[in-house]
Amino acid sequence: MLTCKEVSALVSQSLDRRLSWRERLGVRLHLFICDACTRFKWQMEFLRRATQRFARGRIEEVSLQLSDKARDRILRALKQD
Amino acid sequence: MDRTPPGDKLSTPDGWLEQHGDVLYRYAYLRLRNREAAEDAVQDTLLAALRGRQQFSGASAERTWLIGILKHKVSDYWRRAGRETPLDTDAEEQENLLDLLFDTTGHWRTAPSPWNDPDAALEQSQFWHVLSDCLAGLPPAHARAFSLCEIDGLEGSDACKVLDVAPTNLWVMLHRARLRLRQCLENRWFQRQPTNDA
Structure with a gap:
């Protein structure tokens, strides 16, 4: 039987590569009896959803803008080139 | 440096900054999470775009083209950072x-x-x-x-x-x-x- 430590690594890797059938079976058997790791798996899937949304620029709400100072500096650099 | 007015497909470098500056900055900031590094990446991108503007095919939108360049700048940054911190x-x-x-x-x-x-x-x-x-x-x-x-x-x-x-x-x-x-x-x-x- 895999330990929670091993399962957490495999659950993470399942987001990065295709697990072997042996690994998948091991994870599935463990998750069947382990609530903690089942929650961990859901949370990893949530983390991916959140990060993808973050990446897509939902962050626009945070209003990231080039400062006027940076803008001036870049304009000067462009003029000099 | 050639200062001929750009063709109708490509606006001026000032215009790039005006129209795409914030988007490029946001893109860079989200990946680098460092204000100065992100500003530098935007500047390097626009300089590279200015030098390479003959290569702009017009097939892709201007912003897509600029983001394509920025992606390389972001990779360069990580590569450098990778060398600096083992x-x-x-x-x-x-x-x-x-x-x-x-x-x-x-x-x-x-x-x-x-x-x-x-x-x-x-x-x-x-x-x-x-x-x-x-x-x-x-x-x-x-x-x-x-x-x-x-x-x-x-x-x-x-x-x-x-x-x-x-x-x-x-x-x-x-x-x-x-x-x-x-x-x-x-x-x-x-x-x-x-x-x-x-």
């Missing part, structure tokens, strides 16, 4: 993380707690600040790996090239980054949310 600097600390989370028999010391309606968090702007802070709190090597794969959307094999590590190392780094982010979100967001006790 990846194994936090190897020792990584072991501590696992010892902190799991006991000697491999069980969770503290099991992940249930998160109440996590997807509702995605609708709250404050959540994104917390996620952003949690990302910024990762050890540099993990932050870099996580950012390349999950935010920049690089394929694993490309991320391995940029980071100069084997796939197994990359998976280890991503695992540690996720463990840490999970813990951070739990502490800083989910444990502070009111529960649904009717």
Whole structure:
């Protein structure tokens, strides 16, 4: 039987590569009896959803803008080139 | 430098900054999480665009073209940063993380707690600040790996090239980054949310 430590690594890797059938079976058997790791798996899937949304620029709400100072500096650099 | 007015497909460099500056900056900032580095990346991108504007085919939109250049600048940054901080600097600390989370028999010391309606968090702007802070709190090597794969959307094999590590190392780094982010979100967001006790 895999330990929670091993399962957490495999659950993470399942987001990065295709697990072997042996690994998948091991994870599935463990998750069947382990609530903690089942929650961990859901949370990893949530983390991916959140990060993808973050990446897509939902962050626009945070209003990231080039400062006027940076803008001036870049304009000067462009003029000099 | 050739100052001939641009063709109708391409606006002036000043116009690039005006029209696309904030978008480019945001793109760079989200990946580099460092204001100065992001500003530099925007500047380098526009300079490269200015020098290479003959190569702009007009087939892709101007912004897409500029973002294409910016992607390379972001990769360059990570490559340089990779040389500056060897990846194994936090190897020792990584072991501590696992010892902190799991006991000697491999069980969770503290099991992940249930998160109440996590997807509702995605609708709250404050959540994104917390996620952003949690990302910024990762050890540099993990932050870099996580950012390349999950935010920049690089394929694993490309991320391995940029980071100069084997796939197994990359998976280890991503695992540690996720463990840490999970813990951070739990502490800083989910444990502070009111529960649904009717």
